[in-house]
Amino acid sequence: MARTSLAKAVSLAACLAGQAAAYISNGTVIIPGASSYNGINLTPQMGWDNWNAFQCNVNESLLLNTAKAMVDYGLRDLGYNYIVLDDCWSIGRNETGYLVENPEKFPSGMKHVADTLHGMGMKFGMYSSAGIFTCGRFPGSLGYEQKDADLWASWGVDYLKYDNCYNQGQSGTPKLSFDRYNVMSQALNHTGRKIVYSLCNWGNDDPFDWAYTISNSYRMSGDIYDSFNRPDSRCPCTESIGCAWPGFHCSVMNILNKMAAIQSRSQSGAFNDMDMLEVGNGGQSDSEYVVHFSMWAMNASPLLMGTNVLTLSPANLAIYSNPAVIALNQDPSAGAAVRKWQYFLDPDQTGQGEIALWTRGLANGDQAFALINAANTSMTMNATLYDIFLDAATAGAYQTPAVLGESWDVYDLWGNRMSNTEAGMLINGTAPTLDAMSMSNSTSWYNATATSYADGLKANATALYGTKVGEMGPMGTFSATIGRHSLGLYRIRQRSGAGMRKRDEL
Numbered sequence: 001m002a003r004t005s006l007a008k009a010v011s012l013a014a015c016l017a018g019q020a021a022a023y024i025s026n027g028t029v030i031i032p033g034a035s036s037y038n039g040i041n042l043t044p045q046m047g048w049d050n051w052n053a054f055q056c057n058v059n060e061s062l063l064l065n066t067a068k069a070m071v072d073y074g075l076r077d078l079g080y081n082y083i084v085l086d087d088c089w090s091i092g093r094n095e096t097g098y099l100v101e102n103p104e105k106f107p108s109g110m111k112h113v114a115d116t117l118h119g120m121g122m123k124f125g126m127y128s129s130a131g132i133f134t135c136g137r138f139p140g141s142l143g144y145e146q147k148d149a150d151l152w153a154s155w156g157v158d159y160l161k162y163d164n165c166y167n168q169g170q171s172g173t174p175k176l177s178f179d180r181y182n183v184m185s186q187a188l189n190h191t192g193r194k195i196v197y198s199l200c201n202w203g204n205d206d207p208f209d210w211a212y213t214i215s216n217s218y219r220m221s222g223d224i225y226d227s228f229n230r231p232d233s234r235c236p237c238t239e240s241i242g243c244a245w246p247g248f249h250c251s252v253m254n255i256l257n258k259m260a261a262i263q264s265r266s267q268s269g270a271f272n273d274m275d276m277l278e279v280g281n282g283g284q285s286d287s288e289y290v291v292h293f294s295m296w297a298m299n300a301s302p303l304l305m306g307t308n309v310l311t312l313s314p315a316n317l318a319i320y321s322n323p324a325v326i327a328l329n330q331d332p333s334a335g336a337a338v339r340k341w342q343y344f345l346d347p348d349q350t351g352q353g354e355i356a357l358w359t360r361g362l363a364n365g366d367q368a369f370a371l372i373n374a375a376n377t378s379m380t381m382n383a384t385l386y387d388i389f390l391d392a393a394t395a396g397a398y399q400t401p402a403v404l405g406e407s408w409d410v411y412d413l414w415g416n417r418m419s420n421t422e423a424g425m426l427i428n429g430t431a432p433t434l435d436a437m438s439m440s441n442s443t444s445w446y447n448a449t450a451t452s453y454a455d456g457l458k459a460n461a462t463a464l465y466g467t468k469v470g471e472m473g474p475m476g477t478f479s480a481t482i483g484r485h486s487l488g489l490y491r492i493r494q495r496s497g498a499g500m501r502k503r504d505e506l
């Protein structure tokens with residue numbers, strides 16, 4: 001109970017006060033009250049993981065060629081800086097019990113991979129399982145936690161994805177899972193190297209209820225697959241809480257809707273992980289991928305590209321590269337979105353057919369909202385200020401919050417999507433230069449290496465705010481036509497001028 005009211009107080013404070021102000025100290029975003037157990041990952045990690053596109057077919061050149069392409073395409077400077085090597089990299093343990101990398105896949109050794117990535121301004125992520133084997137039946141780390149952590153630290157590893165296969169039955173209660181995952185948390189800490197700790201236990205035993213004191217992110221669902229909303233019996237749960245069998249083959253809409261109940265468990269330094277992105281893998285339409293990417297960003301999920309970067313199409317690069325959407329993900333508020341309403345209206349082939357409104361308060365007092373149409377036909381959808389500020393309106397004595405009497409400008413966060421021509425030029429290396437696009441007035445690309453998202457938001461960088469498409473007066477409504485299987489994603493900003501209150505009067 002205490003936790004519930006705390007979460008409520010926190011989200012209320014976030015909504016009314018626009019969150020405690022984040023500030024920059026020596027190039028690092030500092031968020032007062034941040035909960036990161038190891039002081040890092042205050043906004044969600046971004047990068048690439050090979051699993052969705054390559055499974056076990058990994059090697060040194062795949063990692064290094066992908067990293068190079070990510071630098072060349074501007075993805076590193078948008079914030080995608082972790083290269084995460086997933087399962088199937090080792091051949092076993094040596095006589096003294098240390099893991100040995102597969103010499104055919106990694107002929108130069110892992111330290112070489114880490115050093116090369118670091119030289120490119122990227123970071124290196126490693127994979128193992130809190131079990132006797134990994135999911136691909138290579139040696140797991142259960143019982144070898146300190147040895148493995150020490151080895152990874154000696155290689156220069158910056159990130160650990162830690163799976164849940166072959167856990168010897170050490171699961172079934174939150175305490176069993178907590179204890180097992182905590183051993184690696186301690187081991188990483190003892191190395192003295194700052195390592196992002198990413199739990200991958202599929203939402204089993206409700207990690208969103210216990211993992212924030214020992215990790216930086218925690219998967220909250222069974223594995224994603226490249227489908228927008230097709231139900232699959234291997235992913236039986238429709239809610240995350242108490243899901244006894246998380247399974248796999250979970251669709252985008254399945255995972256998204258599992259976030260609705262647990263959104264208060266995303267916090268700075270410790271995020272609900274909705275799993276790696278499928279954008280680019282071919283199973284969804286452009287507008288479905290836009291919903292997928294937008295809602296992972298809205299919910300402060302880690303953003304790990306899960307596709308073959310070397311064959312990325314211009315359209316898919318443009319989705320991954322939208323700085324106005326990434327800026328939601330990297331907002332210093334570090335909170336997830338709230339599903340304010342959901343209705344089932346218009347079934348499509350799969351028996352789904354929902355429309356929904358999701359909203360999120362942002363650190364500077366702006367609000368983001370998404371009108372999702374997962375139904376089968378295009379329709380006019382409406383977002384009211386009352387729904388956007390529902391939490392403020394229903395707090396305490398159900399008083400009308402002052403913000404409902406204000407006027408707001410509405411910005412479409414997909415309004416400046418990079419054109420396919422521009423993205424194609426980045427891919428084939430014929431763009432004039434990224435430097436030209438990274439000028440402070442660029443609308444379609446942003447250099448977060450040069451200026452953090454937090455600083456860019458403060459400076460009103462155009463690329464982070466989309467295009468203005470409307471206004472909402474006091475108690476107003478915003479309406480838009482939203483196509484089948486697509487969304488409208490907006491940021492509203494209080495209008496300056498007459499009648500505008502100072503924030504601390506709210």
Ligand SMILES: *[C@@H]1O[C@H](CO)[C@@H](O)[C@H](O)[C@H]1NC(C)=O
Pocket residue numbers: 026027
């Ligand atoms: C600021 O950051 C730089 C680069 O990371 C570091 O070398 C320096 O020691 C830091 N200064 C302080 C005062 O923390």
Ligand SMILES: *[C@@H]1O[C@H](CO)[C@@H](O)[C@H](O)[C@H]1NC(C)=O
Pocket residue numbers: 054057058059060061062
């Ligand atoms: C490395 O892996 C990629 C992706 O699976 C594959 O296309 C490539 O042939 C491999 N290269 C080597 C040298 O094994």
Ligand SMILES: *[C@@H]1O[C@H](CO)[C@@H](O)[C@H](O)[C@H]1NC(C)=O
Pocket residue numbers: 094095096097098099151
């Ligand atoms: C086992 O691997 C570790 C870490 O790479 C290394 O330091 C050690 O020398 C190896 N031991 C043997 C017996 O090969």
Ligand SMILES: *[C@@H]1O[C@H](CO)[C@@H](O)[C@H](O)[C@H]1NC(C)=O
Pocket residue numbers: 037038039188189190191192193194195
């Ligand atoms: C280890 O944990 C302590 C206590 O939580 C923390 O202050 C420190 O930064 C951690 N060190 C590393 C390397 O994560």
Ligand SMILES: *[C@@H]1O[C@H](CO)[C@@H](O)[C@H](O)[C@H]1NC(C)=O
Pocket residue numbers: 347348349376
């Ligand atoms: C959904 O729309 C498509 C056309 O976009 C149509 O072929 C299909 O029959 C519709 N499904 C249902 C259940 O109405």
Ligand SMILES: *[C@@H]1O[C@H](CO)[C@@H](O)[C@H](O)[C@H]1NC(C)=O
Pocket residue numbers: 355379380381382479
């Ligand atoms: C949005 O409002 C318009 C105008 O009032 C109405 O025609 C439309 O049905 C509404 N859309 C939904 C999904 O309720």
Ligand SMILES: *[C@@H]1O[C@H](CO)[C@@H](O)[C@H](O)[C@H]1NC(C)=O
Pocket residue numbers: 420421422424425428430
């Ligand atoms: C590069 O991509 C652009 C945009 O798609 C295209 O117009 C141009 O012909 C391409 N150039 C080469 C050399 O492939």
Ligand SMILES: *[C@@H]1O[C@H](CO)[C@@H](O)[C@H](O)[C@H]1NC(C)=O
Pocket residue numbers: 437439441442443
């Ligand atoms: C940015 O502004 C400069 C100077 O006004 C102009 O030359 C350039 O074309 C602008 N770039 C973009 C992307 O709007």
Ligand SMILES: *[C@@H]1O[C@H](CO)[C@@H](O)[C@H](O)[C@H]1NC(C)=O
Pocket residue numbers: 074077434435438447449450
């Ligand atoms: C982004 O900014 C960094 C730091 O200023 C710079 O080193 C890098 O070249 C820039 N990237 C691009 C693609 O312009």
Ligand SMILES: *[C@@H]1O[C@H](CO)[C@@H](O)[C@H](O)[C@H]1NC(C)=O
Pocket residue numbers: 458459460493496
């Ligand atoms: C950014 O825009 C907001 C809203 O229009 C305005 O209040 C603020 O002064 C602007 N900040 C800067 C640095 O221009």
